[in-house]
Amino acid sequence: MNKFKFYFILSITTVLLFSCSKNSDTIEAVPLRDFQEQFTAENVMIESYLKTHYITITNALGDQTDQDVVFTKIDNNQPSVYSYLTSTSGPKLYTREVQLHGITYSVYYLVLRQGTGESPSNADNILAAYKGYYLNQSDSNDLTTLTATFFEESKFPQSMFSLYSDVIRGWGEIFPKFKTGTLPSEGTNGQVVYNGFGAGVMFLPSGLGYYSSGSNSIPSYAPLVFSFKLYALQRLDQDGDGVLSYLEDLNNDGYAYSYLNTTTYPVVPTNYDDTDGDGIPNFLDVDDDGDGYTTKLEITKGTDYLDKNKHP
CATH class of the missing domain: 3.10.50.40 (Chitinase A; domain 3)
Incomplete structure (x- = not known):
């Protein structure tokens, strides 16, 4: 008797789970508003x-x-x-x-x-x-x-x-x-x-x-x-390069942005805080001038870290 009740309950549970699973497959995601x-x-x-x-x-x-x-x-x-x-x-x-x-x-x-x-x-x-x-x-x-x-x-x-x-x-x-x-x-x-x-x-x-x-x-x-x-x-230094992030705001507008997320920024401005033009803004870039030497190293050596023609 107990065994029969066990299998009966198991079969009902299986049907319910299958039903729920089937219904969940029909749920449609609501698109974002414009x-x-x-x-x-x-x-x-x-x-x-x-x-x-x-x-x-x-x-x-x-x-x-x-x-x-x-x-x-x-x-x-x-x-x-x-x-x-x-x-x-x-x-x-x-x-x-x-x-x-x-x-x-x-x-x-x-x-x-x-x-x-x-x-x-x-x-x-x-x-x-x-x-x-x-x-x-x-x-x-x-x-x-x-x-x-x-x-x-x-x-x-x-x-x-x-x-x-x-x-x-x-x-x-x-x-x-x-x-x-x-x-x-x-x-x-x-x-x-x-x-x-x-x-x-x-x-x-x-x-x-x-x-x-x-x-x-x-x-x-x-x-x-x-x-x-x-x-x-x-004040913070997001990339740990030794230059506080607010000082890497090249156009001095008080803001530092990253435009790497093209969903958030489908249109990327041509003039923003990115010395080497690699798409990574200076406040997130460990090599601001793109010369292969880290900004932190160039600061330590007394080199101009925003000039790619000057090296440690």
Whole structure:
């Protein structure tokens, strides 16, 4: 009897497994949305949010709440965030163009305070506090259903992260537009206090965020809003050649890019930070001038490591 029951259960399980396997073979992968079409649609959402909300800023030098922000829907002729595009004082709204996925993203970012220290490159580590929201419409045809949903906050950051490898692309594009502050001090409650730091808000289309994959509670194709405070930075040397990566930014634009991924960069610019033209940017190239001698060796020997005609 027990033996019969065993084989009966086994046969039923086999049928179910086969059925599941067969059904899984029929599942079709959903193709990615067109990058340009998606950005165009999301930019409408972002601009609508900027035009229908105002911002309240906490000014409290020496306190952890300094430059905290709150977004509120306009209800009594308050100045919209979008109006700061043309403001001559106070917060200033800018746009930055980013070439990615074969299109040009126009990214809005709000400068609350520029900062008094140094600006990171997109190849550096930074220490930053932040608060994040994602934008969503319950009705894709009705902008009045647009909402901003909180998903994450880091008030007291304890460790640095790389703008090049640890975070979404949008952070690497916007943080270099700000500066760090002064050296930290200890506040009255024992917390570390930063002063003079850069503070702002970035409004990122999903193409510079998580796009189709989403992340944890963030749905796919969701534009992101981050308020942030840039406390400190650490210069990195990605290729270990003895030259800090930000110094290998030959055109001094504050950014270092690698165009080896042709899916991400179907169009490669002709003028970027690549001395020997081998397709590997200097900040990732152990032999910047392509002469067969490593940059590190040429620096050690006192040779011009960007001149392929000079050797150790």
